[in-house]
Amino acid sequence: MMKFNAATLTFVLVCYATSIAQTNPKTVIEDFKPSTLNQPGKEYPQVNSQGYARFKIVAPAADSVRVSLGLGGRGGTKLQKVEDGSWMGTTEGPMDEGFHYYHVDVDGGTFNDPGALNFYGSTRWESGIEIPAHDQEFYALKDVPHGKVEQILFPSKSTNTSRRAFVYTPPGYDKDPSKKYPVLYLQHGWGEDETAWSNQGRANLIMDNLIAEGKIDPFLIVMTYGMTNEIKFGGLRNFDISPFQTVLVDELIPYIDANYRTVADKSHRAIAGLSMGGMETKMITLNKPDVFSYYGLLSGGTYSPEDIKEGADVKLIFLSSGSKERPEAVKSAAAALNEAGINAVSYVSEGTAHEFQTWRRSLHELAPLLFK
Amino acid sequence: MMKFNAATLTFVLVCYATSIAQTNPKTVIEDFKPSTLNQPGKEYPQVNSQGYARFKIVAPAADSVRVSLGLGGRGGTKLQKVEDGSWMGTTEGPMDEGFHYYHVDVDGGTFNDPGALNFYGSTRWESGIEIPAHDQEFYALKDVPHGKVEQILFPSKSTNTSRRAFVYTPPGYDKDPSKKYPVLYLQHGWGEDETAWSNQGRANLIMDNLIAEGKIDPFLIVMTYGMTNEIKFGGLRNFDISPFQTVLVDELIPYIDANYRTVADKSHRAIAGLSMGGMETKMITLNKPDVFSYYGLLSGGTYSPEDIKEGADVKLIFLSSGSKERPEAVKSAAAALNEAGINAVSYVSEGTAHEFQTWRRSLHELAPLLFK
Numbered sequence: 001m002m003k004f005n006a007a008t009l010t011f012v013l014v015c016y017a018t019s020i021a022q023t024n025p026k027t028v029i030e031d032f033k034p035s036t037l038n039q040p041g042k043e044y045p046q047v048n049s050q051g052y053a054r055f056k057i058v059a060p061a062a063d064s065v066r067v068s069l070g071l072g073g074r075g076g077t078k079l080q081k082v083e084d085g086s087w088m089g090t091t092e093g094p095m096d097e098g099f100h101y102y103h104v105d106v107d108g109g110t111f112n113d114p115g116a117l118n119f120y121g122s123t124r125w126e127s128g129i130e131i132p133a134h135d136q137e138f139y140a141l142k143d144v145p146h147g148k149v150e151q152i153l154f155p156s157k158s159t160n161t162s163r164r165a166f167v168y169t170p171p172g173y174d175k176d177p178s179k180k181y182p183v184l185y186l187q188h189g190w191g192e193d194e195t196a197w198s199n200q201g202r203a204n205l206i207m208d209n210l211i212a213e214g215k216i217d218p219f220l221i222v223m224t225y226g227m228t229n230e231i232k233f234g235g236l237r238n239f240d241i242s243p244f245q246t247v248l249v250d251e252l253i254p255y256i257d258a259n260y261r262t263v264a265d266k267s268h269r270a271i272a273g274l275s276m277g278g279m280e281t282k283m284i285t286l287n288k289p290d291v292f293s294y295y296g297l298l299s300g301g302t303y304s305p306e307d308i309k310e311g312a313d314v315k316l317i318f319l320s321s322g323s324k325e326r327p328e329a330v331k332s333a334a335a336a337l338n339e340a341g342i343n344a345v346s347y348v349s350e351g352t353a354h355e356f357q358t359w360r361r362s363l364h365e366l367a368p369l370l371f372k
Numbered sequence: 373m374m375k376f377n378a379a380t381l382t383f384v385l386v387c388y389a390t391s392i393a394q395t396n397p398k399t400v401i402e403d404f405k406p407s408t409l410n411q412p413g414k415e416y417p418q419v420n421s422q423g424y425a426r427f428k429i430v431a432p433a434a435d436s437v438r439v440s441l442g443l444g445g446r447g448g449t450k451l452q453k454v455e456d457g458s459w460m461g462t463t464e465g466p467m468d469e470g471f472h473y474y475h476v477d478v479d480g481g482t483f484n485d486p487g488a489l490n491f492y493g494s495t496r497w498e499s500g501i502e503i504p505a506h507d508q509e510f511y512a513l514k515d516v517p518h519g520k521v522e523q524i525l526f527p528s529k530s531t532n533t534s535r536r537a538f539v540y541t542p543p544g545y546d547k548d549p550s551k552k553y554p555v556l557y558l559q560h561g562w563g564e565d566e567t568a569w570s571n572q573g574r575a576n577l578i579m580d581n582l583i584a585e586g587k588i589d590p591f592l593i594v595m596t597y598g599m600t601n602e603i604k605f606g607g608l609r610n611f612d613i614s615p616f617q618t619v620l621v622d623e624l625i626p627y628i629d630a631n632y633r634t635v636a637d638k639s640h641r642a643i644a645g646l647s648m649g650g651m652e653t654k655m656i657t658l659n660k661p662d663v664f665s666y667y668g669l670l671s672g673g674t675y676s677p678e679d680i681k682e683g684a685d686v687k688l689i690f691l692s693s694g695s696k697e698r699p700e701a702v703k704s705a706a707a708a709l710n711e712a713g714i715n716a717v718s719y720v721s722e723g724t725a726h727e728f729q730t731w732r733r734s735l736h737e738l739a740p741l742l743f744k
Contacts, residue, residue: 039496040565040601059481061435085480104483108457109431111476111483118490118497124411125490141534146525151570153518162513174631177549193412229412259546 470729
């Protein structure tokens with residue numbers, strides 16, 4: 001049996017400290033700045049150059065304040081009361097690059113951070129924070145020509161209401177009344193809605209920048225609500241795609257083709273979705289093989305060669321994943337599809353999980369492959 | 373000196389009770405329904421047919437929860453803890469019809485109601501609640517052709533960025549490429565931003581409905597940020613209109629005229645604003661008499677005949693107020709303008725104060741008077 005002495009104990013403690021340091025570096029650089037997604041004039045939340053997030057919540061008489069964002073697990077970040085009646089805390093380590101949802105627990109109630117802008121996710125308007133990414137230029141607001149994000153209200157007989165969609169039209173859309181455009185129908189994930197791809201995803205800025213760089217030919221993007229949020233996790237077995245499929249295929253697409261200058265045929269129509277929107281994409285493309293030619297599943301499953309009907313004329317299947325999800329699944333699925341003679345591309349977003357940075361990057365990779 | 377006896381005392385108490393009852397009827401009708409501005413699927417806040425609002429906030433370990441909305445004063449409505457760990461309360465009396473901002477105080481911190489949608493006001497994203505109004509049909513979502521609300525990003529050299537504006541285009545705008553439209557520039561108030569007129573004001577639905585009823589000829593509405601929110605109340609003496617005037621007159625208007633099919637002259641251009649946006653409207657129209665022909669101040673002050681320069685060719689001055697503000701001021705100002713040979717119209721919104729129901733109604737009254 002090993003005998004402990006002072007030297008051994010020091011060695012053990014140093015090893016322990018080193019092990020902690022590898023995951024939680026103790027040297028937090030004090031260059032925190034307000035998150036770019038803060039409400040106007042708000043100092044907190046803040047982020048530093050390492051990707052740590054720091055929160056400050058005013059609640060002088062509260063007993064406990066916790067922020068849902070943090071490293072692994074469900075614990076989030078517990079804030080400590082400071083002198084002025086506010087609560088402060090910093091994540092234990094750097095967060096992944098890009099956008100994160102979070103909320104604040106105040107004495108057992110779920111609220112938003114009054115300093116942050118709100119984004120619809122988890123079937124509620126959540127707080128959002130932006131961790132600067134090494135590749136953030138591709139979705140930055142730049143001094144280039146900008147397209148529009150148009151809110152439309154389209155008639156839906158099947159749901160007996162006017163439904164909302166957003167349509168990205170590229171710069172110059174209004175200039176040449178003879179030009180017609182292909183269309184990408186782009187779906188959000190569970191808990192989100194038709195605002196997600198513009199607000200969290202910055203789809204319009206990604207397109208503006210790609211067009212300005214001459215990397216893509218302009219196309220329209222249409223974003224509407226996928227009617228996914230009544231579904232509870234685990235309840236997918238009973239999910240019925242038909243109500244949304246009717247809205248999309250029988251109501252929205254004809255409305256878009258009637259009211260925008262589209263090339264209204266299958267070979268100029270794409271559909272993609274993230275997470276549960278990928279599942280919807282797969283269901284709809286398999287049910288309706290004559291509507292779309294380009295399919296994209298962003299962290300949203302895979303197709304197998306057997307899924308694709310003989311003669312379906314699929315021009316592209318795009319499968320993506322964050323490296324912290326199941327990257328091998330999209331790679332092997334794309335390989336199998338290619339082997340079967342179906343044009344498939346996989347993309348893995350390095351260092352990201354099931355979050356919007358994965359999907360921003362996925363759109364950035366997908367867009368140049370469409371309508372070729 | 374009057375001698376009290378039992379009868380007198382009873383009389384006095386009855387009078388007192390009656391007087392209370394006139395402002396605070398004790399019979400609250402239990403027909404509460406979720407506010408139409410709730411987040412999807414949220415049961416609270418609720419409103420009843422009398423205009424009472426009822427709140428339920430979950431915060432099991434809180435010591436005090438208060439909602440800022442309530443009758444008069446700054447007290448708002450104090451919630452009481454109920455069995456399930458949530459806090460509930462009902463306003464002491466009916467609220468005015470229409471839209472109200474509010475927030476929740478939890479143990480001294482300011483948060484939003486997790487049940488309600490958020491609206492930008494008071495320089496923060498606030499909770500919003502809708503008290504059904506007797507005239508709510510004019511801003512309801514109906515089965516009529518709908519225009520679009522287009523988010524644009526326009527270049528602004530003076531502020532060295534791309535700035536956001538929203539453009540309402542009427543139904544049919546995309547159908548006839550030869551048709552040109554007049555434009556109303558419509559400003560929000562202090563603490564608000566370019567989202568206010570669509571979100572809180574429902575300007576697009578007001579227009580859609582007026583057009584469907586044949587009450588107006590279609591025109592565009594342009595809404596951008598008035599750069600008002602750096603101004604503290606009481607600091608108006610130092611308010612400099614020139615930065616916003618430059619953005620509006622030298623950058624946004626030329627951009628709109630270059631990118632939309634407008635009739636790009638003074639007699640087809642109007643400007644109106646609510647509250648502080650009215651003050652901006654007045655300053656800009658007086659500084660730049662050659663840009664707009666129609667002026668609207670909605671709860672935003674008045675013009676006197678001396679304000680209007682000789683030969684300024686003002687086609688209309690529209691002045692409005694809630695009946696709970698200073699209705700006499702807009703009436704007498706309009707009378708004085710008419711006396712001086714200037715076409716002026718005043719409008720008073722019955723039963724409303726310095727809130728969005730006054731401004732929804734004001735837009736509904738103003739629109740048919742424009743561009744005649």
